[in-house]
């Protein structure tokens with residue numbers, strides 16, 4: 001489409017974007033170039049945990065931009081140290097490496113596990129991952145992902161990522177061999193269709209990996225930082241993994257990600273790991289603001305409460321329209337349809353008048369909801385009313 005003097009055709013074609021350009025965001029709302037408002041239940045793909053342009057992020061960015069933007073990754077800076085401290089004080093991990101994207105944090109986790117395997121496990125380097133998992137779009141993280149078609153898309157793959165069936169402890173056990181160094185999983189498979197790992201499965205996985213002397217890596221890029229009602233989703237199972245990655249919510253909309261590990265796993269030496277923007281103060285200052293909000297008394301409990309409210313509304317909607325229920329954790333949820341009309345619903349939600357609704361369909365039979373963590377019950381009610389109208393038209 002034409003946008004002023006410019007054309008969207010100047011952008012590389014990588015996905016089907018609708019013919020509109022977003023110009024403003026306010027809390028739960030996005031506003032396009034024609035002034036139309038959209039109730040946003042995508043929120044940058046479970047990223048904008050405090051909604052669009054929350055004052056604490058704007059203030060963190062503006063304040064930090066006036067003080068120090070980039071001293072170089074070879075020096076400490078204040079927000080980098082403060083954010084690392086907030087993360088280690090509120091998790092079972094001892095040290096943090098900051099990255100820019102979830103995929104980059106996961107690459108770091110893979111490298112750390114492989115180095116640990118070289119030092120302590122006779123060169124073991126295989127990392128067991130799961131069918132339908134999603135770990136990012138670099139070559140190694142695509143290879144680690146269990147997404148159909150990704151094994152051939154940019155062949156040859158990075159080797160060393162055998163896939164087990166999710167929630168199947170026997171399938172994991174069957175894959176463990178002398179070359180195995182770790183098991184890596186998402187506590188809720190987000191892109192795979194909002195499929196939570198069972199609490200018992202997570203506990204059994206921790207037990208199994210400990211017994212076999214291999215590492216447990218949790219990819220909490222989508223589930224971490226409050227999304228499921230706990231600061232980190234693995235806390236629901238009361239387990240302590242060896243390595244965790246964060247992305248999305250930790251930056252609340254800016255590119256920030258993190259690799260966290262327990263002290264005895266931290267075996268990087270100078271030169272092993274780095275990156276020009278790692279720990280840059282502009283992004284880590286935002287991370288500090290986000291963490292302070294997460295840790296404010298009652299904030300996580302409110303997420304849990306609103307997650308339950310959303311679940312209840314979705315169950316009622318499902319019953320009313322004869323659908324197949326809902327699933328998820330906290331404010332990462334999905335409505336399970338009875339046929340493959342999710343993409344059409346997403347499209348029609350977008351074009352509703354006078355206001356639109358932004359939803360995501362990770363599968364043709366599934367609608368995913370990933371609102372801001374401070375979404376209100378009124379906003380949930382409004383989304384449900386709009387969805388009710390869309391479903392009624394198609395019943």
Ligand SMILES: *Cc1c(COP(=O)(O)O)cnc(C)c1O
Nearest residue numbers: 101102103134135136221222247
């Ligand atoms: C989004 C996502 C990633 C990739 O993060 P990017 O920032 O897009 O690189 C990795 N793992 C999970 C579980 C994700 O949801």
